[in-house]
Amino acid sequence: MGMEYRIAVLPGDGIGPEVIEQALLVLEQVGRKFGHVFRFTTLLAGGCAIDATGNPLPEETLDECRRSDAVLLGAVGGPKWDNLPGDIRPEAGLLALRGGLGLFANLRPAVLNRELRDACPLRPDIVGESMDIMVVRELTGGIYFGQRGRRTGKMGEEAFDTECYSEGEIERIARVAFEVARKRRKKVTSVDKANVLESSRLWREVVTKVANDYPDVTLEHMYVDNAAMQLVRNPRQFDVIVTSNMFGDILSDEASMITGSIGMLPSASLGEGSFGLYEPIHGSAPDIAGKDKANPLATILSAAMMLRYTMHLEEEAMAVENAVNRVLEEGYRTADIMSTGKKNVGTREMGRLVAERI
Ligand code: IPM
Ligand code: MG
DSSP, rough: OEEEEEEEEEOOOOOOOHHHHHHHHHHHHHHHHHTTTEEEEEOOSHHHHHHSOOOOOOOOHHHHHHSSSSSEEEEOOGGGGTSSOOGGGGHHHHHHHHTTTTEEEEEEEOOOOOHHHHHHHHHHHHSSSSSEEEEEEOOOOOGHHHHHHHETTTTTTEEOOOOOOHHHHHHHHHHHHHHHHTTTSSSSEEEETTOOHHHHHHHHHHHHHTTTTOOOSEEEEEHHHHHHHHHHHHHHGOOOEEEHHHHHHHHHHHHHHHHTGGGGOOOOOOOESSSSSEEEEOOGGGGGGGTTTTTTTHHHHHHHHHHTTTTOOOHHHHHHHOOOOEEEEEEEETGGGOOTTEEEHHHHHHHHHHHHHH
8 A cells, every 4th residue: 555755955065956856756756656745845954044043953844753753864074074173064964964863873784796896996806796784873872972072181282082882882783683694694793892992891791691582693703903904804793783873984885995986886774663774884975076977876775775664665675676676787887986888977967777677
């Protein structure tokens, strides 16, 4: 039976609006095909919101997100806003959005698409036939949300940021990771720096305790410096990686680079319940904005994650993912994933091709 969903759309800056447009086109096609109605409300967030209101996350945007079933976000930021004070930068708006909506779990799949294997910068014998890692990043705690400030010290001005995690915060993100692993290859690697940081020692204790509830899942602990190395040495050893906000920020970029196609990777940010925020993991790419060059597939695949995790529409999600795979199999490529013998298409053409195959 057809359903109706309310979606807050935050195109943001740079290539955000162009890639979002294509994702909406694909969702509309899903609606027509499967008999659902998606009601989109477009809202300001990021640099464009600073220009219009002075605030990277206007009250109205947060309120409408709260009234919606899900949020679809493009990308925020750009050189234009780089010299603003920290608390009114576009990035601050993104953190306030995650915090304000209670989205503590960030799922970042790094999957090597078979069609794009040549884009992988690692040797074929290292990466093997395929790679499929899920980074589960804690998103509303740790050093990105801890106390920070400036003060005067013995050697002049000082600046500080604080890493702080509570048992509750660690437990809930660990549970997400174990649940996700259960539906995959049943292995969790918890990444920390417990040889130095007290917050990491608590992290390790709590994750170890939570693991008792998941005897079918294997748990392994790894220091973050080693994890950064293991990711390029033997990425196939990983299934689910669970880690803190900052380590997850860094390792998810590294994992995505291994796939060679950051323009392809989606993400989901979840809280309690099925509400979620979905966004491509790439940035706003101001250098190619407005040129019909950006790859819309990461945003389209983020919409697929929304269908899966918020709306529990598995068949519809697969229809989108299959359409993306077909377009790639047929040889269509945006500039970022172009290789010889393939057909170079722009943002709009790529969106149209995917929608057509739903
Ligand atoms: C990300 C980004 C953001 C983060 C920035 C833009 C605040 O790097 O989503 O990974 O650090 O979380
Ligand atoms: Mg990042």
